[in-house]
Amino acid sequence: MLHIIFLFSLLFTASTNVLAQDFCVGDLKSSPYPSGYACKPETSVTAEDFAYSGLGVPGNTSNIIKAAVTPAFVAQFAGLNGLGLSSARLDMDVGGVIPLHTHPGADEILFVVSGRIKAGFVSSSNAVYIKVLKKGDLMVFPKGLLHFQLNVAKHSSVAIVTFNKPVPGLQILDFALFASSFPTALVEATTFLDEAQIKKLKGVLGGTG
Structure with missing residues (x-):
């Protein structure tokens, strides 16, 4: 009986010690592991580690898609380390678009801060779900499914996206096909596009092959 009580006391002590670690602010000077960064000593952690102002600055939308994504991942926001979360700001100029893409590692929630954004995704059964979102609206995009965002306002639109993984991953379909060395x-x-159209798109996006 004493042995059992002793064993339970060890388990309780171990679990209490684990629970006592409320956070693990990333030491961004250390080498990252798949699970994140090593923890900063708690004595050097400050309130600044749990706040981030980098999403307050608009991204540069002077590019071919007229859009910009500003990340707030662990590498930018050390307080996220170990929490399984990440975020980003989406700026879209008039006609701006985030082309069909996937996040193989995370589900996504998009919150419209300003403007109007047409967004949607295609399920694995090829069902299509499209919605025009206005200021204050949310939309969720399940992990791994092709989805897009298009600014349909007559002015710029801004959104905040949040992921349930620290590194959601990203693959943009157009870039995978036409900005790579994937042979024409x-x-x-594999796409049923004609050669002339493929070469035109590769010329625009910088692909070869």
Whole structure:
């Protein structure tokens, strides 16, 4: 009986010690592991580690998609380390678009701060879900599914996206096909696009092959 009581006391002590670590602010000077960064000593943690102002600055939308994504991942916001969260700011000029893309590692929630954004995704059964979002609206995009955002306002639009993983991953379909060295003949065979159109798109996006 004493042995059992002793064992339970050890388990309770161990679990209490684990629970006592409320956070693990990332030491961004250390080498990152798949699970994140090493923890800063708690004695050097300040309130600044739990706040981030980097999303208050508009991104540069002077590019081919007329949009910009400003990340607030662990590498920018050390207080997120170990919490399984990440965020970003989305700026979209008139006609701006985030082309069809996927996040293989995370679900996404988009919150419209200003403007009007048409957004949607395609399910694995090829069902399409599209909604025009206005200021204050939310939309969720399940992990791994192709989705997009398009500014349909007559002025710029801004949104905040949040992911349930520290590194959501990203693959943009257009860039994968037309900004890479994916051979034109294979793109033609696997997408049913004609060669001339593929070469035109590769010329625009910088692809080869």
